Amino acid sequence: MNGIFYFSSTGNSLYIAEKIKAELGGEIRYIPKFKGDVDYYDRIIIVSPIHSFGLPTLVDNFIANMKSAKPLYIVLNCGGMRANAPYFAYQLCKEKGLNIRSVQVVMMPEIYTLTFSQPKWATKMVLRKAPKRIKSVIATIRDDKEIIIPKPKKDKWTPKYLENRKNWHMLATHFSTTTDCNDCKKCIRICPVNNIKHENGRIVFGEKCVACLSCYHRCPEKAIVYLDKRKKDRYINPDILEKNIGADQF
Numbered sequence: 001m002n003g004i005f006y007f008s009s010t011g012n013s014l015y016i017a018e019k020i021k022a023e024l025g026g027e028i029r030y031i032p033k034f035k036g037d038v039d040y041y042d043r044i045i046i047v048s049p050i051h052s053f054g055l056p057t058l059v060d061n062f063i064a065n066m067k068s069a070k071p072l073y074i075v076l077n078c079g080g081m082r083a084n085a086p087y088f089a090y091q092l093c094k095e096k097g098l099n100i101r102s103v104q105v106v107m108m109p110e111i112y113t114l115t116f117s118q119p120k121w122a123t124k125m126v127l128r129k130a131p132k133r134i135k136s137v138i139a140t141i142r143d144d145k146e147i148i149i150p151k152p153k154k155d156k157w158t159p160k161y162l163e164n165r166k167n168w169h170m171l172a173t174h175f176s177t178t179t180d181c182n183d184c185k186k187c188i189r190i191c192p193v194n195n196i197k198h199e200n201g202r203i204v205f206g207e208k209c210v211a212c213l214s215c216y217h218r219c220p221e222k223a224i225v226y227l228d229k230r231k232k233d234r235y236i237n238p239d240i241l242e243k244n245i246g247a248d249q250f
């Protein structure tokens with residue numbers, strides 16, 4: 001059976017994971033909650049967004065701690081700037097002695113939109129094109145086609161990736177909540193690292209953020225703001241059920 005492991009803030013990776021399950025079968029497992037043994041599965045498929053030109057912290061940690069000789073397939077998705085993320089992911093798997101077969105990338109709507117707004121037409125266009133690309137990604141996994149990711153000739157991205165990673169844990173300290181917050185506490189429930197608390201009647205952000213932006217995009221009142229900016233655009237993938245982000249599907 002396929003183990004389809006995913007991390008997702010706004011549902012783009014979940015959408016891809018669901019497509020893979022529909023075509024190839026298997027169980028969908030949410031990486032931050034997974035406590036089992038990946039070796040239980042015959043094939044391991046990891047679906048993850050790209051964060052700052054590389055792997056999100058929680059996915060990086062998950063792969064670094066994996067022990068398995070089972071075939072491993074990685075499907076990354078991003079807003080269009082993959083940089084050397086496929087190489088980082090491939091290299092990490094090789095270093096850990098994992099049986100990496102392929103690292104593929106799908107373009108999905110950009111969610112790192114703290115300081116700019118993605119035009120609606122651009123989001124729609126990317127969503128319209130995604131199924132075709134996902135189909136070819138699934139075919140590569142189905143056929144067990146090996147894809148070797150060579151070392152990039154010029155590597156200006158590694159320093160940026162490593163530098164950004166050093167600061168991610170501080171991102172949420174730039175968040176605050178507006179008077180639209182109705183204390184529903186959803187942000188506390190969905191944060192994958194328990195970085196949000198309710199103290200003295202208000203929402204407080206700690207210093208162990210992994211910069212996933214789940215809280216920012218999925219607050220029903222759009223009450224979480226970055227650096228006090230009052231922009232209102234938020235994104236949740238329209239083709240999944242939001243309640244399934246963070247859940248397993250057997």
Ligand SMILES: Cc1cc2nc3c(=O)[nH]c(=O)nc-3n(C[C@H](O)[C@H](O)[C@H](O)COP(=O)(O)O)c2cc1C
Pocket residue numbers: 007008009010011012013014048049050051052053054077078079080081082108109110111112211212213
């Ligand atoms: C902290 C952070 C960093 C990101 N960095 C990149 C990046 O380097 N390149 C890129 O193309 N997209 C980047 N993105 C966009 C996401 O990779 C993309 O929107 C992805 O589809 C989100 O998937 P999800 O909804 O499953 O979390 C970033 C998003 C976040 C939250």
Ligand code: SF4
Pocket residue numbers: 177180181182183184185186187188203218219220221222223224
């Ligand atoms: S999800 Fe939004 S409305 Fe609910 S407690 Fe958090 S900030 Fe307030």
Ligand code: SF4
Pocket residue numbers: 172190191192193194195196205208209210211212213214215216
């Ligand atoms: S505080 Fe928000 S952005 Fe940071 S890890 Fe938690 S949910 Fe993600």
